[in-house]
Amino acid sequence: MSTNDYLVLAGTFHGVHAITRTITPRIPVPSPPSSTSTTSYAFPNPGIPATGLEYLETEKFRLTCFQTLTGTKFLLFTDPLTTNIDVVMRKVYELYADYVMKNPFYQLEMPVRCEAFDRHLGGWLRGRT
């Protein structure tokens, strides 16, 4: 796949991620008798904010999406049977914070070209297998 294909996929995913959040089913909550006829709604898991797609399973792979507080999305493609994806994701975020965000030559919103990040990420993942 070319870089253009990846850009198309990234754009598609971005849109789909937003839609998956808006189609969250909402459950009507009984309004107190004092209030007027407006019905209020609750999410199925109250207390947790509605997020977009978090992980996607296909026959051949599993895609985990982690969104940072600032909106950067990390997409991790793994084997469907891989466990402890949260741990991997957390470590990737940590490495990203350490070697990309703390790199004085990295410009925000630009493609990540940081050798130290590549090296540490590769080294850590190899150490796990």
Added chain:
Amino acid sequence: MVVYSFYIFDRHAECIYKRRWLPRPTSISGKASRPTSEIPSSSNGVPPVFGQSDRTTDDDAKLIFGTVFSLRNMVRKLGGEDDSFVSYNTSQYKLHYYETPTNIKFVMLTDVKSPSMRVALQQIYINLFVEYGVLDSYPR
């Protein structure tokens, strides 16, 4: 396990069946534990009482179709032509997907903890859709 809604889309991207199950508000009836089913009818033009306030169920079906269609194409591009997507999770719900070889798409929204519904959707297709939908007026 809770099922929120179920949709069937034909190969022309048309929603040919939709059904939603939402709990009845406790203030209206005393039987809150029993879920009620709501079949949105387009003929009498009654706005949906439950569910999204600012979006109709038709719009919901379109959004869901757009989502599964995009994801299906994305998965095919990444995993190869014979790969197909099974389900996705958000923090609030889980969407299950099954597509027949004739491109009829079955979509079901359940709560996050439900197990894979792929077999169930397949059974709905084989035992219910083919039996009572496709072969309905077929001489037997």
